Each structure stands twice: as C-alpha cells, then as structure tokens.
Amino acid sequence: MADALAQLKARLTDLHGIQDVASLLVWDQRTAMPPAGVGHRAQHLALLQRVAHERLTDPEIGRLLDEVDAGSLDPDSDDAGLLRLARRTYDKAVQVPVELRSEMAIASAEANPIWVKAKETSDFQLFLGPLERNVELRRRYIECFGQQDEPYDILLDDFEPEMKTEEVTRIFGEIKAELVPLIAELRDREVDDSFLSGHFPLDRQIALDHEVVDLFGHRPDTWRIDPTEHPFAGGAGIDDIRITTHYYEDSLKSLFSTMHEYGHGLYEHQIPRRIANLPIGTGASLGLHESQSRLWENLVGRSMPFWRFFYPRLQEVFPEQFRGVELDRFYAAVNRVRPSLIRIRADEVTYGMHVILRFELEQDIVNGRVELRDLPQAWAEKMDEYLGVEVPDDANGVLQDMHWASGLIGYFSTYLLGTVMSVQIWEKIQEDVPDLEDRIERGDFSALREWLGDNVHELGRKFTPQETLRRATGSGIDAKPYLAYLKRKYGAPVAA
Amino acid sequence: MADALAQLKARLTDLHGIQDVASLLVWDQRTAMPPAGVGHRAQHLALLQRVAHERLTDPEIGRLLDEVDAGSLDPDSDDAGLLRLARRTYDKAVQVPVELRSEMAIASAEANPIWVKAKETSDFQLFLGPLERNVELRRRYIECFGQQDEPYDILLDDFEPEMKTEEVTRIFGEIKAELVPLIAELRDREVDDSFLSGHFPLDRQIALDHEVVDLFGHRPDTWRIDPTEHPFAGGAGIDDIRITTHYYEDSLKSLFSTMHEYGHGLYEHQIPRRIANLPIGTGASLGLHESQSRLWENLVGRSMPFWRFFYPRLQEVFPEQFRGVELDRFYAAVNRVRPSLIRIRADEVTYGMHVILRFELEQDIVNGRVELRDLPQAWAEKMDEYLGVEVPDDANGVLQDMHWASGLIGYFSTYLLGTVMSVQIWEKIQEDVPDLEDRIERGDFSALREWLGDNVHELGRKFTPQETLRRATGSGIDAKPYLAYLKRKYGAPVAA
Numbered sequence: 001m002a003d004a005l006a007q008l009k010a011r012l013t014d015l016h017g018i019q020d021v022a023s024l025l026v027w028d029q030r031t032a033m034p035p036a037g038v039g040h041r042a043q044h045l046a047l048l049q050r051v052a053h054e055r056l057t058d059p060e061i062g063r064l065l066d067e068v069d070a071g072s073l074d075p076d077s078d079d080a081g082l083l084r085l086a087r088r089t090y091d092k093a094v095q096v097p098v099e100l101r102s103e104m105a106i107a108s109a110e111a112n113p114i115w116v117k118a119k120e121t122s123d124f125q126l127f128l129g130p131l132e133r134n135v136e137l138r139r140r141y142i143e144c145f146g147q148q149d150e151p152y153d154i155l156l157d158d159f160e161p162e163m164k165t166e167e168v169t170r171i172f173g174e175i176k177a178e179l180v181p182l183i184a185e186l187r188d189r190e191v192d193d194s195f196l197s198g199h200f201p202l203d204r205q206i207a208l209d210h211e212v213v214d215l216f217g218h219r220p221d222t223w224r225i226d227p228t229e230h231p232f233a234g235g236a237g238i239d240d241i242r243i244t245t246h247y248y249e250d251s252l253k254s255l256f257s258t259m260h261e262y263g264h265g266l267y268e269h270q271i272p273r274r275i276a277n278l279p280i281g282t283g284a285s286l287g288l289h290e291s292q293s294r295l296w297e298n299l300v301g302r303s304m305p306f307w308r309f310f311y312p313r314l315q316e317v318f319p320e321q322f323r324g325v326e327l328d329r330f331y332a333a334v335n336r337v338r339p340s341l342i343r344i345r346a347d348e349v350t351y352g353m354h355v356i357l358r359f360e361l362e363q364d365i366v367n368g369r370v371e372l373r374d375l376p377q378a379w380a381e382k383m384d385e386y387l388g389v390e391v392p393d394d395a396n397g398v399l400q401d402m403h404w405a406s407g408l409i410g411y412f413s414t415y416l417l418g419t420v421m422s423v424q425i426w427e428k429i430q431e432d433v434p435d436l437e438d439r440i441e442r443g444d445f446s447a448l449r450e451w452l453g454d455n456v457h458e459l460g461r462k463f464t465p466q467e468t469l470r471r472a473t474g475s476g477i478d479a480k481p482y483l484a485y486l487k488r489k490y491g492a493p494v495a496a
Numbered sequence: 497m498a499d500a501l502a503q504l505k506a507r508l509t510d511l512h513g514i515q516d517v518a519s520l521l522v523w524d525q526r527t528a529m530p531p532a533g534v535g536h537r538a539q540h541l542a543l544l545q546r547v548a549h550e551r552l553t554d555p556e557i558g559r560l561l562d563e564v565d566a567g568s569l570d571p572d573s574d575d576a577g578l579l580r581l582a583r584r585t586y587d588k589a590v591q592v593p594v595e596l597r598s599e600m601a602i603a604s605a606e607a608n609p610i611w612v613k614a615k616e617t618s619d620f621q622l623f624l625g626p627l628e629r630n631v632e633l634r635r636r637y638i639e640c641f642g643q644q645d646e647p648y649d650i651l652l653d654d655f656e657p658e659m660k661t662e663e664v665t666r667i668f669g670e671i672k673a674e675l676v677p678l679i680a681e682l683r684d685r686e687v688d689d690s691f692l693s694g695h696f697p698l699d700r701q702i703a704l705d706h707e708v709v710d711l712f713g714h715r716p717d718t719w720r721i722d723p724t725e726h727p728f729a730g731g732a733g734i735d736d737i738r739i740t741t742h743y744y745e746d747s748l749k750s751l752f753s754t755m756h757e758y759g760h761g762l763y764e765h766q767i768p769r770r771i772a773n774l775p776i777g778t779g780a781s782l783g784l785h786e787s788q789s790r791l792w793e794n795l796v797g798r799s800m801p802f803w804r805f806f807y808p809r810l811q812e813v814f815p816e817q818f819r820g821v822e823l824d825r826f827y828a829a830v831n832r833v834r835p836s837l838i839r840i841r842a843d844e845v846t847y848g849m850h851v852i853l854r855f856e857l858e859q860d861i862v863n864g865r866v867e868l869r870d871l872p873q874a875w876a877e878k879m880d881e882y883l884g885v886e887v888p889d890d891a892n893g894v895l896q897d898m899h900w901a902s903g904l905i906g907y908f909s910t911y912l913l914g915t916v917m918s919v920q921i922w923e924k925i926q927e928d929v930p931d932l933e934d935r936i937e938r939g940d941f942s943a944l945r946e947w948l949g950d951n952v953h954e955l956g957r958k959f960t961p962q963e964t965l966r967r968a969t970g971s972g973i974d975a976k977p978y979l980a981y982l983k984r985k986y987g988a989p990v991a992a
Contacts, residue, residue, distance in 0.1 A: 017543045020536065021517065028524065035717040037736030040516065043773070044732065047513045051547060222532040236540065240533030277539070 004067040005079065011061060012086055013277050018052045020236045027234040027242050031226040042109055053101060056093050065090060081462025082280050088161070089279065095144045104141065107133050108407040115405030122395035124376050127405070132372055134407045135365055142366070152366045155410030160287045160417060162464045165363065167477075168413050171420065172356045174479045178487075179352050180386060186337040186349060186490055187388065193333035198321050202247050208317055209245060209258040212310075216262055216296065216445050218269055230402075231257045233264035233293075238276045241265045256334075259301040263293035266449065270457035285465035286411065290418020291425055292452065298348050298419075299426045300448070305440040307331055337490060339387035341396040349490055353386040355416035358401075362409055421469055423482040425456065428473040500563040501575065507557060508582055509773045514548045516732045523730040523738050527722040538605055549597060552589050561586060577958025578776050584657070585775070591640045600633050604903040611901030618891035620872050623901070628868055630903045631861055638862070648862045651906030656783045656913060658960045661859065663973075664909050667916065668852045670975045674983070675848050676882060682833040682845060682986055683884065689829035694817050698743050704813055705741060705754040708806075712758055712792065712941050714765055726898075727753045729760035729789075734772045737761040752830075755797040759789035762945065766953035781961035782907065786914020787921055788948065794844055794915075795922045796944070798831055801936040833986060835883035837892040845986055849882040851912035854897075858905055917965055919978040921952065924969040 022045055029041050055061075065087055073080040111130035118127035142154045152165045209225055218241070228244040235242040243261035245254045267283045275281040283289040300306050311330055315322040322330065337347050343354035361378060364370040370378050379398040380391040391397040403411050430436050433447045440448070455472040462468075466476050518541055525537050551557075561583055569576040607626035614623035638650045648661045705721055714737070724740040731738040739757035741750045763779045771777040779785040796802050807826060811818040818826065833843050839850035857874060860866040866874050875894040876887040887893040899907050926932050929943045936944070951968040958964075962972050 014543055014547075017540055021521065021540050021544070024524065024540075025517065025520065028520065032528065032720065033732075034720055034736055036715070037718070037732060040733035040736050044513055044517050044520075047510055048517065051510075051514075219532065222530050224528065224530055236529075236533060237536035240530055240536050 004064045008061070008064040008068060008086065009082070009278065011055065011058075011064070012082065012279050015052055015055055016277055016279050016281065018048055018055070022048045022052075023234050024236040024240075027244075030228045030230075030232065031242075031244060046105055046109075049105060050098075050102075053093065053098060056090065057098070061086070061090055062094070076462075078275050078278075078280065078462060081460070082275075082278055084463075085280055085461055092145075096141060097144070100137070100140060100144070104134075104137050104407055107137055108405070111405045111407070112402070115399065115402060119395050119399045122393040122399065124394040124398060127399060128373055131404060134404065135372065135409070138366065138407065138409050152363050152410065155362075155366065156413065157410075159408075159411045160285045160414050160465060162466065163285075163287070163417070168359065168417065171477060171479050172359060172413070172416065175352050175416070175420075175483065176356055176386070178483045179349065182486065182490065183337070183339060183350055183353065183387065187339055189337070191332050191336040192329065193336050195321050195325050195330075196252060196333050197250055200249060200252060200318060200321070202249060204317050205247050205252075205254055208314075209254060211313075212255065212258060213243070213262050215310075215443060216259070216266070216300075217449050218266065222269065223265065225258065231261055233261045233268070235265070235268060238269055238271050238273065238281075241269045256297055256301055260293040260297035263296035264289055266296070266452065267292045267457055270449075270453040271460050272458055275460050275462075280461040282461050284459065284461050284463065284468040286414035287417035287421060288456070288465050288468060290415055291421035292418075292456070294419045294422040295426060295452075299422060300440065300445075302335055302348065303437075303440070304331055305437040307334075308441050309443045335489070339389045341383070341389055341391060342400055349486055350387060352416050352419065355412050357382045357386060358412040359416075362412065366409065417477065420479050420482045421477060423485045424469065424473045424475060424478060425452075426485075427481050428455075500560045504557070504560040504564060504582065505578070505774065507551065507554075507560070508578065508775050511548055511551055512773055512775050512777065514544055514551070518544045518548075519730050520732040523740075526724045526726075526728065527738075527740060542601055542605075545601060546594075546598075549589065549594060552586065553594070557582070557586055558590070572958075574771050574774075574776065574958060577956075578771075578774055580959075581776055581957055588641075592637060593640070596633070596636060596640070600630075600637065600903055603629050603633055604901070607901045607903070608898070611895065611898060615891050615895045618889040618895065620890040620894060623895060624869055627900060630900065631868065631905070634862065634903065634905050648859050648906065651858075651862065652909065653906075655904075655907045655910050656781050656961060658962065659781075659783070659913070664855065664913065667973060667975050668855060668909070668912065671848055671912070671916075671979065672852055672882070674979045675845065678982065678986065679833070679835060679846055679849065679883065683835055685833070687828050687832040688825065689832050691817050691821050691826075692748060692829050693746055696745060696748060696814060696817070698745060700813050701743050701748075701750055704810075705750060707809075708751065708754060709739070709758050711806075711939060712755070712762070712796075713945050714762065718765065719761065721754065727757055729757045729764070731761070731764060734765055734767050734769065734777075737765045752793055752797055756789040756793035759792035760785055762792070762948065763788045763953055766945075766949040767956050768954055771956050771958075776957040778957050780955065780957050780959065780964040782910035783913035783917060784952070784961050784964060786911055787917035788914075788952070790915045790918040791922060791948075795918060796936065796941075798844065799933075799936070800827055801933040803827055803830075804937050805939045831985070835885045837879070837885055837887060838896055845982055846883060848912050848915065851908050853878045853882055854908040855912075858908065862905065913973065916975050916978045917973060919981045920965065920969045920971060920974060921948075922981075923977050924951075 025041060025045055025048070029038070033041060065083070068083060070080060070083045070087075073083070107130070111127075111134055114130045115127050118124065138155060139151075142148065142151045145154050148154060150165045156163055156165055156168065206225075213223065213225060219239075222239045223241045223243065226242065226244050227247055229246060231244045231246055233241070233243045243258065243265045245258045245261065247254045264283075267289055271281050271283075283292075307327060307330065311322075311327050314330075315325075335348070337349045339350050340346060343351070343358075346354050357379070360382070361370065361375065364378070365372065365375075376391075376394050376398050383389050383391050383397070401412075403409070429448065429451050433439070433451060436448060439445070456468065459468050459471060463471065470476055521537060521541055521544070525534070529537060561579070564579060566576060566579040566583075569579070603626070607623075607630055610626045611623050614620060634651060635647075638644065638647045641650050644650060646661045652659055652661055652664065702721075709719065709721065715735075718735045719737045719739065722738065722740050723743055725742060727740045727742055729737070729739045739754065739761045741754045741757065743750045760779075763785055767777045767779075779788075803823060803826065807818075807823050810826075811821075831844070833845045835846050836842060839847070839854075842850050853875070856878070857866065857871065860874070861868065861871075872887075872890055872894050879885050879887050879893070897908075899905070925944065925947050929935070929947060932944060935941070952964065955964050955967060959967065966972055
C-alpha cells in the first residue's frame, strides 16, 4: 500500500505541475504575451488540458486508488485528504467522455471572441448562438452523471465542491430579504465622493500598490504585481505568486483591486510547503478563495482602523486630491452605496444582488425555465426589482461578464458565498485576536496573516470547503454575520 | 498510410507544443519570475521534459514511422522532411535510457548553482566534482550509441546535426592558421573608442533598441524585448517572439546584443506558417541560428552602410557622447580588435579563437587527453598561445561560461560554424540583391529580410543544416569567405 500511495502521489504531483504550468501560461497571456500570440496560446493550453485529462483518467489512477486502503489512515492526515480529493476528481473525470470535454473547450474558445464583439456592439443576438451551444454542452455534461433531482448541482459542484443548489437558494433567499430593503433605504443617501475622481499619476499608483502589498506582508522575492485588463491572481506555486491590477489614471480603483488580489495571492502563498506540489496544495474552493480576497479588500481595506493608519500616507502620496479631505469623509466615500449596472464596480451592499440575479437566471437557464433569447428582458426585470436600476443596453446588462462565454455556468454564486464566509472568518479572528483592530490601526497585519495561515491556508484542499470553514470558524456557512455586519456598517449613516 | 501520417503529425505537433511551452517557461524564468520561484520552475521544466521524452519514445511513434512509406514522398516536401527529422530524433531518443536522461538533467541542475558560486569566488576546485559528474554522464551517453571512431561526434550531432568532428577540425584549423597572425598584427593598432564608454540613459537605450528592431522589421504585435541577465531569444511560436537584452548604463553593448537576438528572433518569426506547429517548424541547427544572429549583429550592425544611415540618429539620441565624433571614428571604434579574456565580449576577429580553444579542450576532455583538474592550466596555455592574453584567475578563464555546468558539451563550435556560414550567406545575398548595401544605407531592410525568409527560414528544419546551407548558398560550409571578409575588413587600417 505504501508503494501504491507513493506511485499515486507521483502521478498527482505531475497533474498539479501541469496545472501550475497552465496557470503561468494564462498569467503570461494576460500580462505579457504579444497580442498575435493568442493562437499559439490557445493550442498550448488545450494541449496541457488534454495531457492533464489523459493522465487523470488513466485507469492506473483508479487501480492505485482502489489499492490504497484509505480507511486505515487518520482522516485528518494529508494523505487521507489527498485520497479523498483524488477519488472525487477521478470519479467525476472518468464519467465525462474526452470528446465532450474537447467540444466544451472548443465551444468556449470560439464563444469568447464573439462575446467580446457582441459586448462591444451591445448586441445580444450576436452572442445567442454561441451561448446556446455552451448551454447545450453543459446539459450534455450534466447528463454524464445520470438522473439528477437538481441538475444545477452538477455545475455548482465543479466550482464549490459538495455545495448544493438548495442550500445556496436558502442562503441567498435570506440575504435577498434583508438586502433589497437595505438598498432601498441607502440608495438616496447623499455621500460626497467627488475627490475619488481626479488625477492619480500612474507611477505613484504603482508604487503605492507595492507599498500596500509589502505592508500586508509576504515572503520577499516571491511576488510580483503586473498591469492587466481584468485583474486576477495567478502564479506557479507558493514561491511564485503573481497578482495583477488595472490602473486608471482618474481613480483609485487599482488600490482596492490590489488588496483583493493580495487576498487570493496570500491564500496560495501560505499553503504549507509539505503539500504544495500536490492537488491538495491549493485553495479549498472558489468560494473560500473569494472569502480571502473580500476579507482583505473590504473587511481590512474599507475599514476605519485601516484608514486611520493609512490615510495620512495616502494624503502624502496624492496631496492634490486629499489635502482638504478629512478621514471621515474619505471613509464615507470609499463605502458609498449606490445601485449600479455593473457587478464588478458594485459596492459592498449592492454586490450581493448582482450575484443573486445571476444565480437565479442560471438555474432558469439550466432548467429550461427561460428561453435564452429572452435573457436580456429577464435581466432587466430583475435589475429593476432588486436594485431599482434601468438597464439601457445589453453591454451594460446580460453581456457584461465573460463567464457564460467561457462556459462557466455555476461560478457566480461563489462570489457571494465567499463574501458571506469572509465575515464569518473575520468574526472568528476577532474572537481569537481581540486586539485585531488596534493592530491594524498600527499597521500590523502579522497576527491576521498568521491566523489565516494557521486556520484556513494550512488546510489547503484537504477538506471540503464547508468542512474547512467549520474547522476555521466552528460553523458551516451562515449569512447572519454578513447581514449583521452590513447593517452595522451601513444601517446608520457612515459619515459623521 | 495517409492515416498513419496524420496520426504521426498529431503526435509530433504535441511534442513541438510541449517544447514551445518549455521555451516560454525559460523566458519567464529569465525575465519575470520572482527569484524564489526557481524551485517550482526546475520541477516544471523537468516534468515537461519527461512528458516530451515519454511521448517521443512511445513505441507507437516507431510503429507509425515504419508504417508511413517515406520513399513514396517527394524528398523536398514538408512531409518527407518531417519524417526524416522524426526518424532521426526517435532513433536517437530510444537509444538513451530514461534513467540516464533523468540523471543528466539532475546533474546539470545541481551543477549550475555550484558553478555560479565557483565563478563568484573564482574557485575551479569547487566546480571540479560537478564537472566530473557531467563529463562522466556524457561518456555514458555516448556509450548508448555503441562503438564510435570519434566519440565526440555523438555530442556534436546533438547541437549541429550530422556535422562531424573531423570536418569541424579541418575548418577550425584553416581559421586558426589565418586568425592567429591576423590578431598578432592587429593587437597593437591604436583605435580610440573612449566615447563608447560614458553615460547612456536607460530609457533612451530601451527606446533605441525598439527603434532598431522596428527598423529591421517584423509583423506588428508579435514581438517583445525584455531585460535579462544573459541575453537570449525565445518565445512560444512564430507569432510570439521574445528577444532579451542586458542594459548597461555606461555602454552601448545592449544595442549590438539586440541586433544579434533580432537575428535569432527573425529566423523563428519567418518560419512558414504551414509547418510552424511541427518539429520542422524551427531553425535547422544552432549553427544556422547563429549565422542569422551574427549576420544582423556584425554584417549589418557593424557595417559602414548601416552606420551611414543610422549614425545621425545615434548622435541625435546620445548627443553628449557622439556630437564631436565623426562617422569614421565611430565605425573604427565599434570594430576595434583587442584580444581579451571573455568570449562574449570578444570582437569579430578574436571571437573565433575563443571558440576554437573550447572546441579543442572539449575533445581532450571527452577523449581523456586532459585531466579535468588540469583544465585551468590548459586553458591558460591556449589563451596565451592563441590570443597572447594572460589569464589572471578561473572566473576570467575556464569558469566564464555556463555551458559545461549545464552539461552542454559539444555546443561551443556552433558559434563559430554559424559565424562562418553567416558570411557565406551574406555573399550569396549580395549576388542576388546587388544593391543590398545601398538599400541598407537607405534604411531599407526588406530585401534582406525577404531573402533570408525565402532562402533560409522557409526551409525550417526540413533538411540537415549543411543541406539547408547548400540550398541557400549553393555550397557546403567553407571558411574562405569568412577569412576573406575579416582580412578585407580588418587587414588594412579601418579608420581613415
């Protein structure tokens, strides 16, 4: 058995390595690649995906999994966690014919440029065909797993393992019931944020982003920050973390986006070295990953303790913008709530409704309750109902996100699940580190970083996301702390 | 047979793709990677090498090669060229046990940091153990191919396919006989190059490098230039060319190095699209690659016609350095001959002797005619004999190049073979494009670029390097044009 386990680990290390290589290729594509290189890159990524799939579904993996006696292992051990993950991944992978995988990859690759064009011209009709194709392929994908009470579960599980549609529906229902009235209450509150627009010279923004990441903390010589179109975090392992940002000369968006990507980066950076080369050596799920990014962006980066420490520095870097602006006014401005059309520009309060809208529409799509050609109208109706916002065109509505063009149906809910979990984790840290806010106010992030390392990052992907959350916080996912936090922070006027 | 050929092509396309991915990883390692990422990178490169080797030596490749009837194909066709190359590569690969390949890769990886340290401290003793290990593994590698009249042929063939030690010895002998007296004659000629040292602000150098590459020409959106420690050319395909350079604030070295790497980049860039994803879709050999880089660096970049065109621009960019310096003086300075210790800083005339010295020592090493511990002394003796230069320490002698630490024994001669071929090619272009120099003097490089595309790059790796050279120039390798060129350019005083 020891030998079978060693053989299995060698194969799984290779698989993880191929994924790290693919991740680096994606980073390069989005930060460095000459534009014309995209054709080569698509071929190379497809090749790596095919090599990984062939190796994952090699019957020898199944044989080794059968041979290793998982029952004799301590269920908390790395090996037991690795075997659980490998079994789950293998069992799912072998149910999907390689031809279907390939069709899905090609359909996504083909849909993407059409979506770009459709968005540019704000023409949903153009995108309808590729979307139909992607949806049809997801239906065939779901069918590979046999009869399902809730077909959408299959898609969701790919992004948030073992999470069920029913549970998400329940959590999101709870959130919706509170958020819709809260937004109605906040939407007309007057907050001056005029000083957040203006001129923020790029060289100073770049230096400031590095300063913030250095302040938050990481091992030297292991990170880099690069500009890109749509920010993301990537890299090739715990010692090679690459975060990205998009600089706007007229706003500070990059600063908050960098804090967000720092959270993702830190999660991968603090994975324990002993498991770093194995499939369990990564974040537990997209949702838990988002809990880390939202924690640094919002619970740290939009908090009063952080700005008590950092606002003088910001004033020093951009004196033209902030010289006459007191801390309270700045704080109110970076926390201003205003319903708007675009998810990725939404504030902390309205963000949730953007996600809920997509989660609901995706289920309607998968269950055939909405015709795809009617999506723009369904979108507009929900935007009106949830946010009181009128959608002027498809580019600012159903075409705004790239996910469906990339075949990523089932992904969106992880954004809000992560946000919910971020507050649960934050409250547990405050219990364990009672002077957390004082520390942040002194610019000391070490206790926070270490708590996250010891209680979340340490576990890698050994357990399901919910088990990981339970071990970190003592509880499964729960929307109440998140809702209480929003009401505490936003329920009363935030500006003095 | 058509089916077997199609299957074979699919497999060979994958192999080529894996190599392109590895090439991109190397580029990233040397331009972008956070330093601590080196551990991951070594693992990932070893993984890709292993995957490629497994796929190359898959018996199915041998079966498909046997099944395809190469004899029925037009020998000039792409398919025939592909089959010849695949047969050669497969037959060589299957003779080497995968364990030995792995030992060689590990020994190189382990030797490299020790070489770095040995060079830093100028201590050859430190490097002796790893060098012995690398040499011993090369001996075992040679043994895989059975009894050899000339064991060194096996190593040479990996870098310059089908080139023989005997032929290189003959060519280098001819060169040595002419160069040694020429160098003795030129070594004391007074040439003022003081204005080539000074202050060359980096931002202006960077802009100038881009300007020169744009002037030489390429398809837009397909290239990038990045700084690195030791310049090289890489990329991930004909539409994704990455050249690199090293900027020195006090000299113009980067400009010439960029022209050199442009030559390598253009070769890969002008590979015909129809074969670009196959193993024949690359340069024919290291030697032919070097013929392209030396052509652009020396025959263009150190020529009077080029500087008649470009010197006014250089004066404009660096007026402080060149305002009072006439063209003739500048030309003499960039072509100054001075024996020196370091190969990569050598001028056009002395460069060849640096290569010949290494080629001779490598044969002595492989044939056991020199004890490795005596290498520093052997090195010093040859430096004195060939260049009249005294070697002060190992860092400036036997430890200067990374090749032996990387197990690259047999590589060096391709530098001089390439230089020799560059002149043969240049003379043929002058025959075919009689107004070549006039064009260059007008800043028009299109005819040169197109000639190289049509006559060299078009062939990719379909033929052996010598057959490629014969098709391009009508002749096999011949040192006479090279020697005549050196004597023409340097034999009489170059400055007015």
